[in-house]
Amino acid sequence: MNASPDLRQQIEASPSLHPRHGLRSSPLAGVILTNADVDAVAGLLHLREGTPFAIYGSANVLTILDQISIFDVVNRRLVPRRELRTDKWQVLLLADETPSGLEVRPFDVPGKLPLYLEGGLEDSAVPEDRGSTLAIEIRGGESRFVYAANCAEMNGEVAGRLEGTPVVFFDGTLFTDDGAAGGRGRRIRSGLRRHGDFTVTVAGIDRIESAEALERMLLRIGEERYHNLHPFHRLLHGGKLDRGQVQAWALNRYYYQSRIPMKDSALMARITDPKLRREWSQRVFDHDGTREGDGGIARWLQLCVATGLDEAAVRAETGILPATRFAVDAYVRFVSEKTLLEAIASSLTELFAPGVIRERVSGMLGGYDFIDEATLAYFKPRLNQAPRDAEFALSYVKEHATTPELRQRACEALLFKCDVLWSQLDALHSAYVLGGGIPPGAFVPADETILLGKVA
Structure with missing residues (x-):
């Protein structure tokens, strides 16, 4: 889900993502881009080693990638760019074109163009509204969840799409607790301390008078x-x-x-x-x-x-x-x-x-x-x-x-x-507790006798 600038560090820290067939191979089968912000696409530049995978994104996001020539280093012959169509279930494919066992159903959420594109494009082929930010519903077998990054407003439509979802990964980078329209929902203000040191806040924090x-x-x-x-x-x-x-x-x-x-x-x-x-x-x-x-x-x-x-x-x-x-x-x-x-x-x-x-x-x-x-x-x-x-x-x-x-x-x-x-x-x-994995070098509890100072 998205390719953040620290993707290389994520790969290095995750043995399951390490090369398996030569130093330049990768088990990654695809990257789903929910938006075109720098934090979502810059990591693609770490995936230019000639290993096949697919890039999935809205027509809007793929158009932006097409207009930024540096992303051409990700070889299109080996890395196809596949459009995600909103409100339709689509099968994610492995590098060899076989089904991965996962399906996605994207839907539009409120968003905006990336900061680096604000002020207009020379070729104004990219709309500023629909398709700039997607949430992705993902299912495999009986399990499903929704991933929503950079959502700019928790409106009634978004809340309705999320209702009943067992797990939601929601980007709260610009989150505030103040309810919209008489408290009928929570919203995210896209301009909240955008360049400040803090971005997560609570309602009324900017209106304290005494x-x-x-x-x-x-x-x-x-x-x-x-x-x-x-x-x-x-x-x-x-x-x-x-x-x-x-x-x-x-x-x-x-x-x-x-x-x-x-x-x-x-x-x-x-x-x-x-x-x-x-x-x-x-x-x-x-x-x-x-x-x-x-x-x-x-x-x-x-x-x-x-x-x-x-x-x-x-x-x-x-x-x-x-x-x-x-x-x-x-x-x-x-x-x-x-x-x-x-x-x-x-x-x-x-x-x-x-x-x-x-x-x-x-x-x-x-x-x-x-x-x-x-x-x-x-x-x-x-x-x-x-x-x-x-x-x-x-x-x-x-x-x-x-x-x-x-x-x-x-x-x-x-x-x-x-x-x-x-x-x-x-x-x-x-x-x-959750079995997420004890990092290398961190303390490992012994079963019975405590091995003093034992680390992974």
Whole structure:
């Protein structure tokens, strides 16, 4: 589905897509293009090695490819371009023209021409409306799903097409929760912060007129986006995971915990007000401690060891999931590079921490025989530290976010932090629960005896 610019990296990371008959061969049988945006077509340039496959797209999209000569490097004699006709089931063919076992039924969704074509074409053969963006219904046997990328509006027609579909992959890059026409549907605004740092938002985030309204919006974000809602947390707190899965969580969470004082130190290095630095420095002491063996990181190590992990291996950060590293490192960079207001606002997930801590402690004590109160010593101080820190940060944000734009940026910073936390759980859930595959080099739980520091 589409050929994004990072297609080469996707292929390298997926053994099932590696060459099977010589270095330049490929098991890819076809690419379905739902639109002609750069993010959908640039990866075709990685598929110019002379291996047969097919490109499927609307007449609109194929016309755009025809007009851009660089795509001629994908040899048309070996790579036919096949038109997808809307609202009709069509069989996808393999490279040898035999049926693949999959059928597709495309349908138009609201969209627009790619940015690089805005302003008009020399040859105005491409319409700007119908066919610029397709959603694809795919079925094979009894299974089916819909893939909809770059949909610009969730109108009644689109909602009707999606109703009853077991699985929908929907591109929410420009998603907002505000309902269209009296709340009868959700829509996507194609111009929402198009060139900004944030694109996923919630209704009313750009219309916050007071500090009190800002606080209400921040609390709403927590209610809707905080990671206590993630399925992995439900399993963890419900005693539904095995020891190896709990180990994977503790190990990866250690990486996050270890970076918190680094994040706070980076923020303090940019603060010119000594009073604010002194106030913020307490967070570093909470995690690093004031002496060896003290502080939140030491207590988290205690939790890791109680699950059966080797302390030295944990300290060495052996076996951390790549997605955990990417998410946590992105958070540290965010705090290092953004404005003080945004950096401080991103810490406001602590508003919601006490609730999830109580749920976690209760659930893990009741659900795992290798967990006791001493094991969970990290969490007791946090029941006081998190509200203290959140109260200070909230007061700062309300005072310094003095315009609707600044209030929006504060909310977007909190959304970003919620995404950081959620993406870490996504990675754990995929690798250790759903069977999505443990990445090479990541921690592999042992069946019975814990092999300390074992990695894939």
